[in-house]
Amino acid sequence: MMGKILNWSLYALGALSLIVIGVIAWGVISGLHSAESITEEQEQKMQEVNKPTEQKEIVKVHEDGIPTEETFQQQIHNMTHQKVIAAEKWGKQQITPEQIDRLLGILKTIEETERHYEHFDFYKKTLEAWDGGNFSNSVMVHNTIWEWQNGSVGKATGLLSEEEERQYIENNF
Numbered sequence: 001m002m003g004k005i006l007n008w009s010l011y012a013l014g015a016l017s018l019i020v021i022g023v024i025a026w027g028v029i030s031g032l033h034s035a036e037s038i039t040e041e042q043e044q045k046m047q048e049v050n051k052p053t054e055q056k057e058i059v060k061v062h063e064d065g066i067p068t069e070e071t072f073q074q075q076i077h078n079m080t081h082q083k084v085i086a087a088e089k090w091g092k093q094q095i096t097p098e099q100i101d102r103l104l105g106i107l108k109t110i111e112e113t114e115r116h117y118e119h120f121d122f123y124k125k126t127l128e129a130w131d132g133g134n135f136s137n138s139v140m141v142h143n144t145i146w147e148w149q150n151g152s153v154g155k156a157t158g159l160l161s162e163e164e165e166r167q168y169i170e171n172n173f
Contacts, residue, residue: 042169066106069117075103076123077145080156082168083138088154094173100131119148135159 067075078093093099104127110116117123126141142156160168 039170042173043166066110066115069119072103072106072117072123073119073145073148075099076126077142077149080138080142080145082165082172083135083160084142084156085158085160085164086142086154086156090154092172094169095130095135097131100127103127104131 074091075093078091079095079099081089081092082095103123107117107120107124107127111120122144126137129135129137136159139156139159146155
């Protein structure tokens with residue numbers, strides 16, 4: 001009698017082990033599949049943005065293309081969402097080399113004019129670092145703008161991993 005109970009216990013333990021192994025295998029395969037679901041174009045943009053580029057001439061924009069400082073600031077803030085961990089993120093704008101160049105062009109256009117932004121130097125330093133592929137300042141940039149806007153929820157607490165950034169791009173762009 002004890003032998004039968006022991007045999008059934010071993011069978012049950014074996015079956016349970018197979019179920020656990022199956023669940024783990026399914027989780028690993030699902031994780032790999034979701035990592036592959038980012039499009040090649042999105043992957044290419046992410047790689048372009050994250051690598052340093054040669055210095056290029058930043059072109060001024062037409063006067064009609066100059067946003068208010070509030071709008072300009074919000075565009076940078078929205079771009080940081082691609083790079084930072086935050087409980088809440090309102091607004092999104094994908095970081096691309098073209099976007100960075102466009103914003104630098106706006107700064108070049110307004111430099112030393114009456115339309116000069118109050119936080120001009122902060123924006124320029126931020127965008128020049130990003131243009132060089134350095135996004136290590138993203139948490140500071142996000143939280144500085146967040147504080148200027150009197151944020152109460154959604155303070156950045158760290159940088160996203162490369163995989164988390166891929167997931168963010170996949171979900172939002």
